[in-house]
Amino acid sequence: MGCAEQESGNGTTDGKKEQMDSGSAAGDAVLACVRCSKLARLQCPKCLELKLPRANGAFCSQDCFKAAWGSHKVVHAESKRAVIRADNPQDQIAEALSRGWLYCLQKGQHRSGRAPNFDWTGDLRPYPISARRFVPENIPRPEWASNGNASAEQYSELQNSVEIKTPEQIQRMREVCKIARDVLDAAARAVKPGVTTDELDEIVHEATIAAGAYPSPLNYHFFPKSCCTSVNEVICHGIPDARRLEDGDIVNVDVTVYYKGYHGDLNETYFVGKVDEASQLLVQNTYECLEKAIAIVKPGVRYREVGEVISRHASLAGLSVVRSYSGHGIGELFHCAPNIPHYSRNKAVGVMKAGQTFTIEPMINAGVWRDRMWPDGWTSVTADGKRTAQFEHTLLVTETGCEVLTARIPTSPPVFPWLS
Incomplete structure (x- = not known):
C-alpha cells in the first residue's frame, strides 16, 4: 500500500x-x-x-x-476484469482453477479440483477458494490458529456458567468490538456487482491485521477463511470464494476479530445492486427483529424471551426463524454460555445479568425454517432454496438495559435505506 x-x-x-x-x-x-x-x-x-x-x-x-x-x-x-465475463460462471471457475484455487470439502479439511455433487436447494453453487491467508507472527492468535483445535474453548467451564465481566474485561470488549465494526464497515463499502466474496474476505483479513487483530474464523475448526459470506439462500457460514456478486443478490458478511485476548462478533446483510422488493422486505424485517430483541435486553429478562420477540415480528410478515443456530456468549471465548435461541417456545434456561456479554443474531427465511448443509460441511442453506437474511450484534447487559458494543458509528456506510 x-x-x-x-x-x-x-x-x-x-x-x-x-x-x-x-x-x-x-x-x-x-x-x-x-x-x-x-x-x-x-x-x-x-x-x-x-x-x-x-x-x-x-x-x-x-x-x-x-x-x-x-x-x-x-x-x-x-479495472482489470474485462477479460472475464461477470455473467459467465464457467469463465469465473476456470480462471480460479487456473490459479490453483480448489473446492472446499470435509469441513475445510480437504480440497478438490472437481465440483462436488449435491441436491442443491437453490440456484447458488460453490466456487473454488483461494489459499489460506497469511497472518504476521507478531499478531496474537487464538488456540486454533495453528491446528484448527478449539479444545480449550470446548471444555471451558464457561460453557456451563455465564461469566459476569469485570470493568477491565468490559473495556477490552469495547475495544475489540470497535475494531470489528470498522472491519465490517470496510467490507460493506466494497459490496457491489462484480466483486467476488473472496475479495470481501481479503478486505476483512487485511483490515483486521492492520488493526493488530486476528480474524477469529480463520482455521476455527478448520474454517478456511477470515469471515463468512452468505449469499441469497445461504443462511450462515458461507465460505468466500471466486463467485462474483451479481446484481440483485443479497449477501451477509459475518466478522469476528480477536484482540488482546477477546473476541468481538457482528454481521449485516447487504443489497447488491438493484434488489427485488421481497428481498428488501426480508432484509429490513430481519434488521427489525434484531432491534426489537435488543430493546428487551436488561437484567432479569429470561434468555428465552429473545426468541419470542423475534418470532412474533417475523411471523407477522409471513417469514420463518431458523432454529439450528443461536446467539451465544462471547469474550475470551469465541462461543460459550449463554445459548440464546431466536425462535419461540424454546427451552433456554437463565436470566440476563449486568456484566454479561453475548450475541443476538437472528436468521430469518422467506420460506421454511429448515436448513441443509452443503458438502463443504460449513455452508448452511435454506431447505427450499428461498432467500434468508441475518443481522448480529455483540451486547453488554448494563444495570439499566444494554450497550450495543458493535453498534453502527457515524462513519458506517449508509447502506440501509430505512435508516436514512
Missing part, C-alpha cells in the same frame, strides 16, 4: 514519482473524500495510473486513505 498524493503538484509513492493533474474529473469541481465525505485534497496514485475517475480515488487525509485501503483497492482490480 502506498500513500495518497496531493491533489495538485507532484508526489512520490513507493519510490516512484507521479505527475499529478491539478484539476478534477469535472474541471474545478470540489471532490469529497470517498471514506468520510470531507473535502478531498489527496488522490490515490494507483487510480491516477489506471486513469480511473478522480472522484473514486479522492481522500481528505493520509489517515482516511490508509483506513480505506482494504476496500478501495478493489476499484483497481475491477
